[in-house]
Amino acid sequence: xxxxxxxxxxxxxxxxxxxxxxxxxxxxxxxxxxxxxxxxxxxxxxxxxxxxxxxxxxxxxxxxx
Amino acid sequence: xxxxxxxxxxxxxxxxxxxxxxxxxxxxxxxxxxxxxxxxxxxxxxxxxxxxxxxxxxxxxxxxxxxxxxxxxxxxxxxxxxxxxxxxxxxxxxxxxxxxxxxxxxxxxxxxxxxxxxxxxxxxxxxxxxxxxxxxxxxxxxxxxxxxxxxxxxxxxxxxxxxxxxxxxxxxxxxxxxxxxxxxxxxxxxxxxxxxxxxxxxxxxxxxxxxxxxxxxxxxxxxxxxxxxxxxxxxxxxxxxxxxxxxxxxxxxxxxxxxxxxxxxxxxxxxxxxxxxxxxxxxxxxxxxxxxxxxxxxxxxxxxxxxxxxxxxxxxxxxxxxxxxxxxxx
Numbered sequence: 001x002x003x004x005x006x007x008x009x010x011x012x013x014x015x016x017x018x019x020x021x022x023x024x025x026x027x028x029x030x031x032x033x034x035x036x037x038x039x040x041x042x043x044x045x046x047x048x049x050x051x052x053x054x055x056x057x058x059x060x061x062x063x064x065x
Numbered sequence: 066x067x068x069x070x071x072x073x074x075x076x077x078x079x080x081x082x083x084x085x086x087x088x089x090x091x092x093x094x095x096x097x098x099x100x101x102x103x104x105x106x107x108x109x110x111x112x113x114x115x116x117x118x119x120x121x122x123x124x125x126x127x128x129x130x131x132x133x134x135x136x137x138x139x140x141x142x143x144x145x146x147x148x149x150x151x152x153x154x155x156x157x158x159x160x161x162x163x164x165x166x167x168x169x170x171x172x173x174x175x176x177x178x179x180x181x182x183x184x185x186x187x188x189x190x191x192x193x194x195x196x197x198x199x200x201x202x203x204x205x206x207x208x209x210x211x212x213x214x215x216x217x218x219x220x221x222x223x224x225x226x227x228x229x230x231x232x233x234x235x236x237x238x239x240x241x242x243x244x245x246x247x248x249x250x251x252x253x254x255x256x257x258x259x260x261x262x263x264x265x266x267x268x269x270x271x272x273x274x275x276x277x278x279x280x281x282x283x284x285x286x287x288x289x290x291x292x293x294x295x296x297x298x299x300x301x302x303x304x305x306x307x308x309x310x311x312x313x314x315x316x317x318x319x320x321x322x323x324x325x326x327x328x329x330x331x332x333x334x335x336x337x338x339x340x341x342x343x344x345x346x347x348x349x350x351x352x353x354x355x356x357x358x359x360x361x362x363x364x365x366x367x368x369x370x371x372x373x374x375x376x377x378x379x380x381x382x383x384x385x386x387x388x389x390x391x392x393x394x395x
Contacts, residue, residue: 006354013206024199025192028335031203038210 007047014039069142070270074263076149078290081259083153084168085115085294087160095318095349096244101237108296110241111248116292118252124279125336126254130261131268133193134173135180140269143391144179145262151175151384155376166376167340172258173197174380181381182388197338201373204328204339205347211324212351219316220355236315243322248295250329251341256287258338263287317352324348343373 017036024032093107102110131137135144152168152175159166173194180188226232260279267273273280313321325341325348332339 009354013210016202017206020199020203023195024203025196028196028199028203028337031207035203035206035210038214039206042210042213 004046004050007043007050010039010043010046014043066272067270070266070272073142073146073149073266076146076153077259077262077266078286080149080153080156080168080172080262081256081287081290082294082297083156083160084255084259085112085291086297087156087168087294093244093248094345095313095321096240098313099237099240099315099318101240101244101315101318107244110244111251112292112295114245114248115252115256115295116288118249118256119284119288121249122253122257122330122333124257124260124284126257126333126338127260127264127279129193129196129336129338130172130176130258131265133190133196134176135188135190136184137265137268137275139180139184139188140265141183142266142269143388144183145176145266145269147179147182147388147391148172148176148384149262150387151178151380151382154383154387155380158379159376166373167201167342169255169258169338169340170197170201170373170376171380172262173338174377175384176262177377178381178384179388182385183392200332200337200339201343204332205343205350207328207331208321208325208344208347209351209354211327212321212348213354214351215320215324216317216352216355219320233315236319240315240319240322243319243326246326247322247329247341247345250326250333252288252291253333254329254339254341256284256291257333259287259290260284261338313349313352317355321345321348321352324351340373 014036017032017039021029021032021036093102093104093111096102096107096110097104101107149172152171155166155171155175156168177189177194223232260283263283264273264277264279267280267283268275268277322345325345328344328348329339329341
């Protein structure tokens with residue numbers, strides 16, 4: 001199974017947000033964590049969508065064949 | 066108030082005008098590229114809300130620029146003048162090249178460059194610059210994630226709705242509101258930077274005390290200058306932002322503007338000077354990403370990123386060079 005580029009893109013954004021947190025002033029660090037969480041959520045959601053879509057396509061191909 | 070102070074205030078307002086000319090085009094890029102408004106009407110719409118921002122937002126960003134970038138003891142008429150010249154020169158160069166860089170960071174780089182030319186690196190305030198530097202990266206990321214999220218929510222809400230034409234018409238109307246919100250955020254954030262420079266100048270010349278807030282006449286003149294700047298220009302950059310990064314429809318335009326406006330409202334409230342250009346670019350990329358990564362023209366987006374990286378050093382060097390003859394003359 002191959003994971004597409006979009007989940008990896010959002011995973012990269014989540015990692016970038018976490019990397020920013022040590023240099024972010026303490027009063028705004030919550031924003032880094034919130035954005036990392038949101039990006040991780042979308043990475044997971046897009047990853048799951050791709051898994052489900054590729055399984056459906058596989059099933060349709062088998063039924064057609 | 067001396068003639069020198071009046072002259073530098075005029076230069077600061079000219080910078081604000083160029084800021085409108087250069088950056089405010091971002092406010093109308095999406096609304097023009099989706100053909101919701103004609104360019105002329107869109108410019109007038111953005112200018113109106115740029116000006117109206119002074120009624121809604123405080124002056125926290127102005128205070129950051131005046132007090133948190135360089136030591137107040139280093140600020141002099143020469144430093145502020147050279148900083149403004151550096152920022153304006155950098156804005157004109159990037160406008161000529163059609164690059165949507167940040168006037169805000171040009172201003173920070175300019176003031177920092179002139180202050181270092183006067184008093185060395187110790188003139189810089191590390192904590193304030195750190196906050197600005199972090200948000201250079203963070204503001205487009207927030208724009209991107211909010212743009213993507215708003216777009217997906219709109220898809221979820223309306224994916225069963227079959228009357229696509231009627232839906233598009235409705236979104237064209239809502240885009241007028243989102244463009245107005247973004248222009249408000251832009252006016253609040255960018256006009257305040259000029260207010261900050263003028264406040265620093267007034268404090269340095271003992272026209273107002275160091276603890277003073279921004280006088281009302283400064284607030285009104287800064288908003289007028291940015292509004293007029295918006296009215297007069299920036300078409301080269303509209304083209305880059307509105308159509309070359311990704312192709313937008315009314316729904317996408319509205320989502321991008323709402324995402325960017327929310328980010329700008331937050332930063333204006335928190336007193337963080339961010340780039341409206343960075344923020345709307347991130348939001349447009351976020352909206353494009355809902356289709357697929359290939360929908361975003363990464364070559365253009367990459368060119369924009371390089372322009373961001375070069376802005377603070379570029380304005381820093383121009384201001385540093387400008388300060389040398391200013392010091393000799395003084």
